[in-house]
Structure formats: C-alpha cells, structure tokens
Amino acid sequence: MSGTPRRDHAHATLKRRIVEAAYLPGHRLVERDLAEELDLSRIPLREALRQLAAEGLVVTVPGKGTIVAPVTPDDVRDLFDVREALEGLAARLAAERATDEGRARLRECVERARDVRGAEQINARADFHDELVALSGNALLADVLGGISARVRRLFHLTGDRDAEVQCAEHEALYEAIAVGDGVRAAELGVRHVTGGRAETIAAAEAWTGVDPEEATRTRRRRRAG
Amino acid sequence: MSGTPRRDHAHATLKRRIVEAAYLPGHRLVERDLAEELDLSRIPLREALRQLAAEGLVVTVPGKGTIVAPVTPDDVRDLFDVREALEGLAARLAAERATDEGRARLRECVERARDVRGAEQINARADFHDELVALSGNALLADVLGGISARVRRLFHLTGDRDAEVQCAEHEALYEAIAVGDGVRAAELGVRHVTGGRAETIAAAEAWTGVDPEEATRTRRRRRAG
DNA sequence: GCCAGAATAACGGTATACCGTTAACTTCGG
DNA sequence: CCGAAGTTAACGGTATACCGTTATTCTGGC
Structure with a gap:
C-alpha cells in the first residue's frame, strides 16, 4: 500500500x-x-x-x-436556497462560538484576500469560508457545506465569479459581526452574501442545454x- | 442483471x-x-x-x-443545529410553493398519523416529513435532509422517540401554517418542532461510550x- | 434500396484471486 | 517463566476476467 x-x-x-x-x-x-x-x-x-x-x-x-x-436553473435556485440557510447558520454559530485564535485566523483570511488578486484571491476567499465554517464548530455543517461548496465552485467555473471587491467588502463586514459576537447580524450578512450571486448565476444557467x-x-x- | x-x-x-x-x-x-x-x-x-x-x-x-x-453528544447537537436550519427552510418553502394537491397529501399524512399507533405511527410521521420536504420543491434540500433524517431516525432508535401526541399536534400546527401559506410561521414551527427533541436526545447521548x-x-x- | 435478423462491439455489474500490512499466536533461548 | 523472534491468520486494496444487456453494424432476402 x-x-x-x-x-x-x-x-x-x-x-x-x-x-x-x-x-x-x-x-x-x-x-x-x-x-x-x-x-x-x-x-x-x-x-x-x-x-x-x-x-x-x-x-x-x-x-x-x-x-x-x-445543472438546471432549478438546481441553481435550490443550491442557493440551501446555501442561504446553512451559511446563515454557520455565520451565527461562528459569532457565538468563536475563540480569540479563531477570530485572528478569520481576520487573516480577510486581509490576505484583500492583498492578492486573480486565482489566488479566489482561493483566499474560499479559505475565508472554510475558516468561518470551522469556527462554527459544527462538523456536520462543515461536511454538508463542503459538499455544497464544491457544487458552488463548479458553478462559478461554469458561469464566472462575482465582483471581487464587493465580495471582499462583504467578507469584512461578516468578519466584524463575528468578531463582536453579533450572531444575528452575522447570520443576516451571511445570508445576504449568498443572495448576492443568486440572480446572475441562475440567469447564466438558463443557457445550458x-x-x-x-x-x-x-x-x-x-x-x-x- | x-x-x-x-x-x-x-x-x-x-x-x-x-x-x-x-x-x-x-x-x-x-x-x-x-x-x-x-x-x-x-x-x-x-x-x-x-x-x-x-x-x-x-x-x-x-x-x-x-x-x-x-455518535457523540456534540454530533447530536450539530445534527439538531443543521436540522433546525433546514427544516425551517423546508417548511417555509413548502408554505410558499405548495399546490392544492400537495396540501391535500400533507393533510392526509397528518390524519393518518393521528389514527394509527406504535411503529406504524412512526412511519406515518416520517411520511409527513417526506411529504413536507417534497412540497418544498427543492431536490437538493430533499437529498440533504434525507441523509440527515436517516441519522435522526437512528438516534431515535438508539434513544427512544418523543411523545407521540405532542409531535402530532406540532405536525398539525405546521400543516395549518403551510395550508394558509404563512411561510414565516411555518418556518418558526418547523424549527421549534426540531428543537423539541433536542435536549433529551443530547442528554441520552452522554451515556454512549x-x-x-x-x-x-x-x-x-x-x-x-x- | 430497404428492412428484418444475425453478428458483434461497448460497457456496466460482479465473481475470483492475489498482494501487503498488521496483529495475534507460537516457539525458543535465556 | 518471560520476552524476543518467527509464523500465520485476518482483512482491506486492487487487478483480471467473465457475464449480460444494449445498441450499432453487417448481411441476406425481398
């Protein structure tokens, strides 16, 4: 072996x-x-x-x-529905359970994503999400969202990603809410962060036979x- | 073959x-x-x-x-966290998207569960959940919740189920909210329906080595x- | 030239068989 | 009697080979 x-x-x-x-x-x-x-x-x-x-x-x-x-447009809609629910949960739990070291790691992700460009930034943003889910301390959530994020990354490869600047700003706001332990606000920002890419991705999916x-x-x- | x-x-x-x-x-x-x-x-x-x-x-x-x-107590907690988020979503979507035939099928599930006892009722209640998720019209959600509900059913076999009367009452309330298309209330009831079994199941899990x-x-x- | 039927390629499903690693049992020297 | 070295059972990983179904291609009769 x-x-x-x-x-x-x-x-x-x-x-x-x-x-x-x-x-x-x-x-x-x-x-x-x-x-x-x-x-x-x-x-x-x-x-x-x-x-x-x-x-x-x-x-x-x-x-x-x-x-x-x-991938049908309905599949994309379904994917965003579930992501909203789970990213919201992940953000809330992260805000409630984050440790100081966890917060520090998350901040690093935010900053690194701001400092790099291109494919490297895509990876950095993905790291932010991974770190956020890890902070939630929910292994099942990490598992389910991991599977879902693979589908999402595939979609972005098929359709193109959203504006990087906007996403970084959203990550920063999300980080702030988590850092101060505001679970409700974190959940809301997490949901909105997902919603942001929704319409255009569904529209893009219309094109696929x-x-x-x-x-x-x-x-x-x-x-x-x- | x-x-x-x-x-x-x-x-x-x-x-x-x-x-x-x-x-x-x-x-x-x-x-x-x-x-x-x-x-x-x-x-x-x-x-x-x-x-x-x-x-x-x-x-x-x-x-x-x-x-x-x-199964550790943390696993059970994680499971209930994710279930809350997804059952809430499923209930909301079901309320928003349910058709007349769907409502009728869901009502049947409620009534059948009320009329039978024992293992048959456990199945009937599971049917209610399946029907509800089907009504949500979200295939991914049905898939993810299907996997999760297998884990939940396993837990109930390991720890024992909650009071049947209470659960039937909760199903009925949930059905009503969905029937009138009140997504917000349905989501809330869906979440609470999950929360109900939470504490005692986690406590039971403490016993497992x-x-x-x-x-x-x-x-x-x-x-x-x- | 066209259609029915035979021959056959493509490909998923599965049985069999072997390999390598690990750990339990045995044996032998002290 | 004990511990170290040797022996073998247990078991997961994987290659090979065959089967059956399906669909394409070929072939002979009209």
Whole structure:
C-alpha cells in the first residue's frame, strides 16, 4: 500500500476536473477509459464514482453509465436556497462560538484576500469560508457545506465569479459581526452574501442545454479505424 | 442483471440495520463476512460501504476497515443545529410553493398519523416529513435532509422517540401554517418542532461510550475452534 | 434500396484471486 | 517463566476476467 488508496486519488482527480469544469455537465464517464488513463483498475475507479455520486457531482443510471451531473436553473435556485440557510447558520454559530485564535485566523483570511488578486484571491476567499465554517464548530455543517461548496465552485467555473471587491467588502463586514459576537447580524450578512450571486448565476444557467441522463449514457460504438 | 444492482440491495440492507440500531455505533463491518452473509462478492459490498460512508452512517479508516459511525453528544447537537436550519427552510418553502394537491397529501399524512399507533405511527410521521420536504420543491434540500433524517431516525432508535401526541399536534400546527401559506410561521414551527427533541436526545447521548475508529478497526484474530 | 435478423462491439455489474500490512499466536533461548 | 523472534491468520486494496444487456453494424432476402 502506497499510503493513500488509489481510489482516493481517482476521486480527487475526477472531482477537480468536474469542479474546475474541465468536464462539462453531461460529460460521459466511461469506466474502462478513465481507469486506463488514471492507470488503475476499474474497482477503485468505481468506488470513486460512487463517492462522487453521493456528493451529487455525477449521476449514475443503473446498468447504463455515469455522467457529470447536469445543472438546471432549478438546481441553481435550490443550491442557493440551501446555501442561504446553512451559511446563515454557520455565520451565527461562528459569532457565538468563536475563540480569540479563531477570530485572528478569520481576520487573516480577510486581509490576505484583500492583498492578492486573480486565482489566488479566489482561493483566499474560499479559505475565508472554510475558516468561518470551522469556527462554527459544527462538523456536520462543515461536511454538508463542503459538499455544497464544491457544487458552488463548479458553478462559478461554469458561469464566472462575482465582483471581487464587493465580495471582499462583504467578507469584512461578516468578519466584524463575528468578531463582536453579533450572531444575528452575522447570520443576516451571511445570508445576504449568498443572495448576492443568486440572480446572475441562475440567469447564466438558463443557457445550458438540459441533458437527459438516460439518453446521455447510451452505449455508443466507437468509429472503426479501417 | 436482476433489475437492481446487488450493490443497491447491500446498501439498503446495511442502511436499515444501522438506522434501526441492529448495528450499534462502533460495530465492525468486515467485508468478507458481510459479503458471505448477503450472498454477494466484496465488490458490490464495498461500493455500498462507500455510499454509506458518504452518508455519514459508517466511518472507514483507510487500510484498516469500516465501523458503524459513532455518535457523540456534540454530533447530536450539530445534527439538531443543521436540522433546525433546514427544516425551517423546508417548511417555509413548502408554505410558499405548495399546490392544492400537495396540501391535500400533507393533510392526509397528518390524519393518518393521528389514527394509527406504535411503529406504524412512526412511519406515518416520517411520511409527513417526506411529504413536507417534497412540497418544498427543492431536490437538493430533499437529498440533504434525507441523509440527515436517516441519522435522526437512528438516534431515535438508539434513544427512544418523543411523545407521540405532542409531535402530532406540532405536525398539525405546521400543516395549518403551510395550508394558509404563512411561510414565516411555518418556518418558526418547523424549527421549534426540531428543537423539541433536542435536549433529551443530547442528554441520552452522554451515556454512549466514545469509540475510537482507529482502535475499533484493528485486525482481530478469531478464536480457534480446537 | 430497404428492412428484418444475425453478428458483434461497448460497457456496466460482479465473481475470483492475489498482494501487503498488521496483529495475534507460537516457539525458543535465556 | 518471560520476552524476543518467527509464523500465520485476518482483512482491506486492487487487478483480471467473465457475464449480460444494449445498441450499432453487417448481411441476406425481398
């Protein structure tokens, strides 16, 4: 055993490709092809696919196959509804339970995001969210929001992100509310921070053509060489 | 292929056993033993375990093994925090989006729960929640709450359920708020309905001895016959 | 040229078998 | 009798191989 199971490597690799939109919604995932490319057998690959399916990043039609999960405007609306509720909860709990060290770490995230640009800032902002959820001290919430944030990051890769300046300002306000322990205000700001990206992301989703999983997983024969 | 994959059967069977507390927290799940008992190979069984792990019902230590997920008092607190947020959201959305047929189905659930007793009532009450979430029209919410409600049902099997009369009354009030489309009140009642069971369930969880997954997945040798 | 039926490729589902690691049991020297 | 080294059972990780279903392509008759 080389430390981490090959299954975890496959899972991480495919997840990255899906989140970063290298694989678009509806993209067919053929087990034998992927196994060959990732240089492993189908067994660990299939286990990775099961995990991705549980995270909602792929859809498996029993006996047919697996595709990258399609995204409809309704899916996006649903995602924002749930995010609002959970980010609000996370912000409130963080305000109520944050320790001094936690507050310091969160402040660092705010400042780092302000100082950098581009992809680095996207990561810094993601760190802020991770830190905030960690501060909430709720492992289940961290888990659920982690899965959801993967979907959100995918959306942003598919549609483009919101104005960075605005988001940084919102993070700063959120930090302030948490720092002074104002749970109600933190929750409100957390909800609004989510709501901000809502309309434009749903609108962007209108453009995507729907994918029928049944149809997308049809057996297709490769064109013959000679 | 006999219609549904054997993996799904294994997943459903194990899930039932865990939720109904036939397998207690910390119970070791040995792949070869389960595969033999369920009369399938380890391949579909392992895939079922991956799904259960993603649902948080089992914990897998890489290279060591899998146990039924332990439950700490903090886990229970976390669960109720998240449930409050999501049941509140579900109730609000249901009130805002419910159709006449949906309202009718929900009312049926309320009445059926009032008319039956015992295990049948527990099922009827679960149906009410399922129907309510369905009414919310949010597939992601239904998915997340579905996973969470499995954990909650497990807790109730481990600790015992709350007073049935009270819960039916709360369901009825919730139904009324949804029927008249009062989202704010529905959300409030939904949250309170969750909060009701909170303290006593957390208290009950204090009794459970913690399980260290690392330690619980140690390779053990079976006692020899002769 | 067109359609029915046969041949076959594609691909998911699953059994079998082997490997490596870990820990329990055994054995042997002191 | 005890502790160290050797032996083997237990068990998760994974490769290989086969099966069955589905759909494409081929083929012969009209």
